[in-house]
Amino acid sequence: MNKDVSIIIPAHNEAQTIGNLILKIRALYPKFEIIVINDGSTDDTAAVARNTGATVYSHPYNIGNGAAIKSGIRIASGDVLVFMDGDGQHEPDDIEKLLKYFPEFDMVVGARSKGNHASLGRTVGNTAYNWLASYVAKFRVEDLTSGFRAVKADIAHNLLYLLPNTYSYPTTLTLSVLRNGRTVKYVPVKAKMRRSGKSGISMFKDGVRFFMIIIKICTLYSPFRIFLPVSFVTFLTGLFYYFYTFCIWGRFTNMSALLFTTSIVIFMMGLVSEQICQMRFERSEGDKDEMS
Numbered sequence: 001m002n003k004d005v006s007i008i009i010p011a012h013n014e015a016q017t018i019g020n021l022i023l024k025i026r027a028l029y030p031k032f033e034i035i036v037i038n039d040g041s042t043d044d045t046a047a048v049a050r051n052t053g054a055t056v057y058s059h060p061y062n063i064g065n066g067a068a069i070k071s072g073i074r075i076a077s078g079d080v081l082v083f084m085d086g087d088g089q090h091e092p093d094d095i096e097k098l099l100k101y102f103p104e105f106d107m108v109v110g111a112r113s114k115g116n117h118a119s120l121g122r123t124v125g126n127t128a129y130n131w132l133a134s135y136v137a138k139f140r141v142e143d144l145t146s147g148f149r150a151v152k153a154d155i156a157h158n159l160l161y162l163l164p165n166t167y168s169y170p171t172t173l174t175l176s177v178l179r180n181g182r183t184v185k186y187v188p189v190k191a192k193m194r195r196s197g198k199s200g201i202s203m204f205k206d207g208v209r210f211f212m213i214i215i216k217i218c219t220l221y222s223p224f225r226i227f228l229p230v231s232f233v234t235f236l237t238g239l240f241y242y243f244y245t246f247c248i249w250g251r252f253t254n255m256s257a258l259l260f261t262t263s264i265v266i267f268m269m270g271l272v273s274e275q276i277c278q279m280r281f282e283r284s285e286g287d288k289d290e291m292s
Contacts, residue, residue: 004077004078004080005029005033005078005079005099005150006034006072006077006080007033008072008082009021009036009083009084009085009086010039010068010069011036011037011038011039011068012038012039012068013043013045014041015043015048017086017087017088018036018045018048018049021088022034022049023052024092025092026052028092029095033076034053035054035055035056035076036054036056037058037059038059039059039062039065040060040063041062045086046058055075057071057072063165064164065166066165066166069083070169074160076153080150080153081156082098082149083147083151084147085147088192089192090110090147091189094148094187095150097189098148098149099150101185102150102152103152104183105183105185106155106183106184107149107150107152107174107182107185108149108151108184108186108187109143109148109149109186110143111186112146112189112190113188113190126144129211129214130142133171133214136217136225137175138178139178139184141174141178145167145170146170147167148189149170151173155177155180155182159172159177162176162217168213172217175214175217175218179217179222220277221277223270223273224270224274227266227270228267230266231263231264231266231270234259234262235259235260237259238255238259238260239256241256241259242256
């Protein structure tokens with residue numbers, strides 16, 4: 001446990017819980033840097049965090065959970081960054097579970113069990129997103145949206161420009177780390193229910209956002225994983241429609257021709273996108289070699 005570690009805690013109106021959380025962390029890990037990002041709180045979150053020994057950085061207004069994480073990444077001095085919520089859901093005791101896998105792994109995530117999710121709807125939604133993310137990343141994603149994780153600081157800095165300002169930053173970070181060929185480890189943890197306040201995550205609005213982020217990251221790192229299934233489904237639709245019209249009217253229709261042509265166009269777009277993606281990574285790796 002002699003690692004140079006910074007613990008980053010985004011907080012918005014968490015005055016009731018942030019103090020006890022910091023005291024527990026300080027008692028367990030006295031040498032760790034504790035940074036609280038006060039994201040425009042209207043209560044005494046900043047004062048409580050400062051009085052209990054944390055370094056406090058305040059946003060003048062509420063920007064978002066992801067924006068708070070990005071601010072923490074910018075000012076943290078540790079070689080390993082630990083992200084955890086300020087509402088008491090995550091146990092400081094579990095930090096050691098994450099850190100023991102460094103430096104072997106690049107990122108370690110605290111995976112919640114199904115019973116730890118707030119509702120049945122959110123459990124079903126997270127299961128679906130985990131499956132989609134696993135398909136995109138070619139890696140079994142156990143908890144895509146967990147905010148309790150540890151990551152090497154240099155990796156977090158390199159991916160900083162991709163992270164959104166919202167609660168969906170864990171989705172972007174997970175997929176970006178995996179698609180960059182980095183190693184990820186999932187560790188089972190038990191997350192508590194919120195001790196105060198109400199979750200700021202909307203199942204529908206943020207669910208759509210999570211889905212769009214998965215698609216965006218997929219097209220950014222591995223576009224053929226999106227273009228190929230769409231092309232295949234379009235081709236099959238054209239094929240079935242052709243059989244249907246041939247059996248009914250005995251002819252090949254314009255709609256079948258359109259579907260076949262569209263599938264070919266989508267397939268070729270996927271090939272071009274894949275080549276552009278490959279050239280972009282080769283150029284970025286070349287720039288890194290020149291800098292070193």
